[in-house]
Amino acid sequence: MASLAASDLLRTDHRQIEIALDRLLATVKHPCEGMVLQVGEIFAEIQRLMEPHVRKEENVFYPHLQAAFSELLAEMDEQHEYIAELTAGMDELTGMAGMGLTERQFLELIRLSMELFDAIQHHIVDEEDQLLRLADLHLSVVEQDCLAAKMRASKSAQDR
Ligand SMILES: [Fe+2]
Ligand SMILES: [Fe+2]
Secondary structure (H helix, E strand, O other), X not given: OOOOOHHHHHHHHHHHHHHHHHHXXXXXXXXXXXXXXXXXXXXXXXXXXXXXXXXXXXXXXHHHHOOOOHHHHHHHHHHHHHHHHHHHHHHHHHHOHHHOOOHHHXXXXXXXXXXXXXXXXXXXXXXXXXXXXXXXXXXXXHHHHHHHHHHHHHHHHHHO
8 A cells, every 4th residue: 555645644634623623613603502512522523633633743744844944834833832722722611511601601612613713724724735735845755755654653652
């Protein structure tokens, strides 16, 4: 079986993350009873996908491209930081869901969910249109294979 290039592995992760993001947006667009628990479950799924993905990027992919595309990577790092801030806010609110949210917290959960959707979706588009496109031109097949192997290793180290 032909192995996927490192940049394609990241694109594949993005497609999975987008499915979960679409579910999050669809859920908060129709606020109802039980929504908070659903948002909590979908948010946990987004985190389960995002954590190893961001680790692959920050520990393997970005460092390899740092010298060639430092400005663009600084921008990508900033976007990761903003996503991490929103994630922390979501984590706090969904963690309180069992105790019942106040009206204000409920509205804040909807706002943060929409903001998280926008931030991650925007970041994925920037990565694919800019960083991954440039990486495909810049990296050799051997480099792509080597980075892909490192990313897989970082994933299985996490699974253990
Ligand atoms: Fe990223
Ligand atoms: Fe990404």
